[in-house]
Amino acid sequence: MPEPESYDGSCLCGAVRYRITGPPGTMSNCHCTDCRKSHAAAFSTYIDVDRSVLRFVSGEDRLTTYRALSGTMRSFCPTCGTIVLCFTETDPDWVDISVATLDTATAKRPEYHIFVRSKAPWHDILDGKPQHQAAYGRGY
Numbered sequence: 001m002p003e004p005e006s007y008d009g010s011c012l013c014g015a016v017r018y019r020i021t022g023p024p025g026t027m028s029n030c031h032c033t034d035c036r037k038s039h040a041a042a043f044s045t046y047i048d049v050d051r052s053v054l055r056f057v058s059g060e061d062r063l064t065t066y067r068a069l070s071g072t073m074r075s076f077c078p079t080c081g082t083i084v085l086c087f088t089e090t091d092p093d094w095v096d097i098s099v100a101t102l103d104t105a106t107a108k109r110p111e112y113h114i115f116v117r118s119k120a121p122w123h124d125i126l127d128g129k130p131q132h133q134a135a136y137g138r139g140y
Ligand SMILES: [Zn+2]
Pocket: 011, 012, 013, 014, 015, 016, 077, 078, 079, 080, 081, 082
């Protein structure tokens, strides 16, 4: 499947809609405690995107940003709770998009796992991808 020219995404209720018009970067699964709690899931899946290729179609003014103790900022829709993206103040030119909010299909797959040291004990990683105990990749 050829990768599309652009990717559309949205939150659960549809108030927040965005478009990525450039090639996204690396997709990875994060097992850190903050991701597990904030996504209420075993792990989060994010993809790196240059902020300059991200445009909001609607709802940007509604996004609410929570700053975790680690300094990571997560922006979510206050109506439905969907975390749309996260970013750090130390690397403001890049954002991590929640892959689960994409409406456009992609052939990309997570390339590795990070913060495996804090993964949920009831979750088994079975995909054979590299497992990094802490941070890895862009911005670290
Ligand atoms: Zn929403």
